[in-house]
Amino acid sequence: MAEPIKLSIDGKPVTVPPGTLLIEAAKQVGIEVPSFCYYPGLSLQGACRMCLVAIEKMPKLQTACTTVVTNGMVVHTDTPEVANTRKSMLEFLLTNHPLDCPVCDKGGECELQDAVFRYGAAETRFLEGKLHEEEKKFSNLVYYDRPRCILCFRCIRVCDEGMDVNAYGIGFRAAHSEIIPNRGEQLECEECGMCIDICPVGALTSGTYRYKTRPWEVTYTGTICNHCGDGCRTTLSVRNNVVIRANNRDHSGLNGEFLCVKGRFGWDFVNSERRLKSPLLRKNGKQEEASWEEALTFTVERLKTILAEHGPGAVAVIGSNRTTNEEDYLLQRFARTVLGTNDIDHHRTADFSSLVRALTEAGATDRYATIEDISAAKSLLLIGNDPTHQHPLIAYQIRQAVRQHGARLYIVNSREIKLRRQSSQYLQVKPQGEAEAVRALAGQAPAAQDLCAGGTGALTALADALKKESDTVILFGDEIQGQTVNDLVTCGLTLPGKTRFVALGDYANSRGAADMGLLPDTLPGYQPLSNEKARERMESAWAAKIPAAPGRNIRSIFEGIRAGEIKALLVFGANPVKTFGLDNAALTGLQLLFVAELFRTETAELANVVVPAASFAEKSGTVTNTCGEVQALKRTMRQAGTRSDLEILLALARLFGQRWTYQSPEDVLREIIALVPGYDIPLPSLLVGRAVPTHPEGRPPALERPDLVFSSRDSLFTSGTLSRYSWALNSVDEAKKPYGHAF
């Protein structure tokens, strides 16, 4: 480490590492230097001139945001000269900035408003009229008001450097300068809305939030986004039980200020008019509204009849990729102990089980990478998947790693994904060739000549380059599954340094569903059902018997229904008819189809009983992101008529005569912490909003068949069922572009 730099700011001694900017050094000792164009993590601009400070032995005032500290520097931020300069700068900024704060959406959380309030310039000497221009609509989600813009260029930089989209440029000159979309009149971009959030004034406003309310009128609750598997923290602004806005207001959580289009705008399905508000019960072939009691009693009576007539083998359960860990845990407990069946599965979007098994067998369960590890990595290997679309935060973190500290990115993919722009080596393989490439890299099987465009030489070059790296983070999608995961882990662990791994699953709790044992052959914490000790441990905790034979996987469940062996199917928060492309006849053999859902999906339409479930904004609990980090959801609002899956399960169990003692999701979480291997997480950390990494350890059985693990390949603008009910996600033109389109 280089010697730290010592300087003094307003008489206070400061010690910082070399290379620190003066504005950051001042922040460390609690001295505020106002600035608009400076933003941590973005390139330096020096455009707003707000941060001018006096440095001894320098003839003029200097911009603190571009000055690097040096030893013995003596800085003053409290001289009359500095105060006067700030006042004058604000006066200049206000020459054309309209004073429409009462109308402006930013009023109350505006950096310019705050600065004027603190540093003056309430009186102006300019008597000329202000330049006025009409507001421009860049897209359905982004509006631009030229007169309010103070030309700090934060939006341009965050779009270029943070998002690698480069949607904005600067047009015209001097006082007429303005922000313009780079591609035509309309914005053509990922619609992430980072520019809106980063704008220090109200120049860029959100199409969903504008003119709806004021920032002090809403309640803010930090919770976790329910779309992809990255687990971004998002602050929901709620007024009168209606979500109005989402942003990561306090930059907390593993995503900092980042949110993608789904996180920032895609929550509006919660407010959808088409949400189910009342249970539906099929009477005389038609679904009719019924009371909760009626619907649940009917379900339990029908289940009891089927169990009595055909035994537990006639009942199957399908779980969700979005419900909380607590709900998933209770669901499998319900299936295994109350219904007595192991026929429980979910739509697996990545092969987490194989990763856990491979790492456990290699004795390397400390090698699960976290989101933070990705942005801090020196070297990254990405195999398959398209993070820009499927994992926007991970794509952002990869770009940050490359841009901020020169990490090398190696990509193996059959498609030309956008991240190849950041890659040091990009190996394009033939379609579905990712697994073959991994086997070849691991030395398990020689690569076919036509595997990649540059012949096998490119593969060798990649292997050689990786051997020179250390502490590589390896990310892989659903292309790598089963034995290939094992090969990849074995090969990865031979690389220098501490190699870490991430399996990329699709949805908010895809990882949690696997962790909590929504699998036919695996108990919570990846303990195989065949492991007698693990089974007995759960049996004694639950005071009930668990059937020892592994159940049917999701494909066998469908086959069982077709063959007439399965008479009842319970579906919680999933839409298998759409996901698995089932035809209408596939489920007609059922005597009972029970669906807990937010909307009347294709599956729900076929059901005998549909109950309205609560969305992520209406319940508490925990979710686990694709890296295995557990985070807490916080209830932000209520939706009349709905119940959380947890409440539904507790009610069903009660009707079955079970005496479960859970009062709240926390009670279930305490049991998970005590019982599930790898989940012994500290509760206080979780409750203060941290992402707590888990290190599951277990030897789950091998993957039965390859068509069990597949990703939905959601784009930036789709998210399974939920995105279909979001106005914002469907309103942008970019959503109509073909999948994989790079901006």
Next chain:
Amino acid sequence: MGNILKEITNSATALAKGFSITFKTMLRPTVTENYPHQPPTFEDRYRGLHVLRRDENGLEKCVACFLCAAACPSNCIYIEAAENTAAHRISAAERYAKVYNIDYNRCIFCGYCVEACPCDAITHGHGFEISAYDTNALIYRKEQLLEPLPASAKK
């Protein structure tokens, strides 16, 4: 004997003195208001029922900035904002108050809202007859608070 005469004189003087005020006041204009038979008069600054003002074009002055609601110590103002469109223009600025309620169960007529208003949209009128049998009737909606359209803006 002298005592009796003195007593009579004293009484007469007191009566005359007292009645002199009575008779004098009889000739002065009355200050008592004949409410409710005649309308009461107010000081200009009397803080009565609020009035939401319109501008010279008849558009509502309120832009739904919520500052009145923020200033209100009894939290009696409820607003829902919405955006003006060319076809549906309510106020001169981009935003208008779609809902504007004042709960007179809670209002203490302190005048902070009027003080806070940057557009001079909310003012105190002189209305005071708001007693009701039902507290719900004391929640005034925007339609009840708005001043009528000026004659110049009527079509």
